[in-house]
Amino acid sequence: MLKYKRIMLKLSGEALAGDKHTGFDEETCINVSRQVKKLVDEGVQVAVVTGGGNFWRGRTSNNIDRTKADQIGMLATVMNCIYVSEIFRSQGLETNIYTPFTCGAFTELFSKDSAVKSLNEGKVVFFAGGTGHPYFSTDTSTVLRAIEIEADVILSGKSIDGVYDSDPKLNPDAKKFDEIDINEVINNRLGVVDTASAVLCMENHMPMMIFGLNEENSIVNTALGNTKGTLIKA
Numbered sequence: 001m002l003k004y005k006r007i008m009l010k011l012s013g014e015a016l017a018g019d020k021h022t023g024f025d026e027e028t029c030i031n032v033s034r035q036v037k038k039l040v041d042e043g044v045q046v047a048v049v050t051g052g053g054n055f056w057r058g059r060t061s062n063n064i065d066r067t068k069a070d071q072i073g074m075l076a077t078v079m080n081c082i083y084v085s086e087i088f089r090s091q092g093l094e095t096n097i098y099t100p101f102t103c104g105a106f107t108e109l110f111s112k113d114s115a116v117k118s119l120n121e122g123k124v125v126f127f128a129g130g131t132g133h134p135y136f137s138t139d140t141s142t143v144l145r146a147i148e149i150e151a152d153v154i155l156s157g158k159s160i161d162g163v164y165d166s167d168p169k170l171n172p173d174a175k176k177f178d179e180i181d182i183n184e185v186i187n188n189r190l191g192v193v194d195t196a197s198a199v200l201c202m203e204n205h206m207p208m209m210i211f212g213l214n215e216e217n218s219i220v221n222t223a224l225g226n227t228k229g230t231l232i233k234a
Contacts, residue, residue: 003223003224003225004044004152004153004223005043005044005045005152006044006045006046006047006119006149006150006151006152007039007044007045007046007047007151007152007153007154007155007223008047008048008049008142008145008146008149008151008153008154008155009036009046009047009048009049009154009155009157009219010048010049010050010051010138010139010142010154010155010156010157011032011048011049011050011051011080011084011157011213012050012051012053012156012157012158012159012213013050013051013052013053013054013055013076013077013080014051014053014054014158014159015028015157015158015159015213015214016028016029016032016050016051016054016080016084017054018214021054022054022055023054023055024054024080024083026087028213028214029083029084029087030087030090030091032084032087032157032213032219033084033087033088033090033091033093034091035217035218035219035220036048036088036093036124036219037088037091037092037093038220039219039220039223040093040122040124044223045119045120045122046119046124046125047115047119047124047125047126047127047145047146047149047151048081048084048124048125048126048127049077049126049127049128049138049141049142049145050077050080050081050084050126050128050138051077051080051138052073052074052075052076052077052079052080052138053076054076054080055076055079055080056069056072056073056076057073058073066134066135067134069134070130070134070135070136071134073130073138074128074129074130074132075129077128077129077130077138078097078099078103078106078107078128078129080128081097081107081126081127081128082097082106082107082128084126085097085124085126088124093123093124094121094122094123094124095123095124095125095126096108096114096115096118096123096124096125096126097126097128098110098111098114098115098125098126098127098128099127099128099129099132100129100130100131100132101129101132103129107128107129110127112148112149115127115145115148115149116149116150119149125149127141127142127145129141131144136196137194137196137197139193139194139196139197140194140196140197140200142154142156142197143193143197143200143201143204143206143208144200146206147200147204147206151206153206153207153208153209154201154206154207154208154209155208155209155211155219155222155223156193156208156209156210156211157211157212157213157218157219158210158211158212158213159212159213159214160210160212161176161210161211161212161215161228161229162176162177162178162210162211162212162228162229162230163176163177163180163185163190163192163210163230163232164176164177164190165177165188165190176230177230178230178231179230179231179232179233180230180231180232180233181232181233182198182201182202182208182232182233182234183202185198185232186198186199186202192210192230192232193208193232201232201234202234204234205234206234207231207232207233207234208231208232208234209222209227209229209230209231209232210229210230210232211227211228211229211230212228212229215228
């Protein structure tokens with residue numbers, strides 16, 4: 001039995017790139033779309049935010065203004081959402097892409113009413129372009145949109161399979177948490193989400209599941225509550 005009625009699915013750009021580490025890995029995206037279709041077919045409403053790290057990761061040069069660097073990152077998420085949306089459509093899903101700024105005919109301007117209407121119609125809704133402002137990450141826009149559309153939970157698919165007390169890439173003895181309170185994430189600076197996102201989750205009691213996107217059937221299993229990831233309680 002599915003645990004949630006409406007979910008916000010956050011897909012990191014790095015996870016979308018698969019083993020290529022940059023650009024798109026089509027098989028990874030097809031696998032995601034097939035899992036999302038299973039959920040939609042069961043009546044789960046799915047909204048999606050993608051990161052942009054497979055194309056652009058922060059300010060890479062002191063010659064680039066921070067605001068402009070963040071704008072490039074916003075456009076990277078638009079490219080990701082258009083691509084992933086098309087993969088979803090190839091698997092029989094209907095989609096809408098919303099941005100907080102006008103992108104010509106590529107996307108629709110975000111409105112809560114329109115997004116919720118699309119979800120109620122069984123469409124998968126993509127939120128691209130972050131918040132539309134610099135200095136805010138896609139983690140922040142994920143939490144913000146999840147709160148706005150009244151999602152039950154945020155499912156955050158990453159290239160790492162949960163929350164650890166230190167970086168498992170650097171520390172082979174890093175301890176993984178099955179559950180952790182959002183205050184611990186903030187106080188211990190665990191870095192799984194940025195502080196602004198964590199505070200938004202805490203103030204609005206928005207739970208988050210961190211899981212490994214590339215594990216077999218990970219999205220469906222997480223939606224069922226059978227995850228190997230970490231529940232961040234808010």
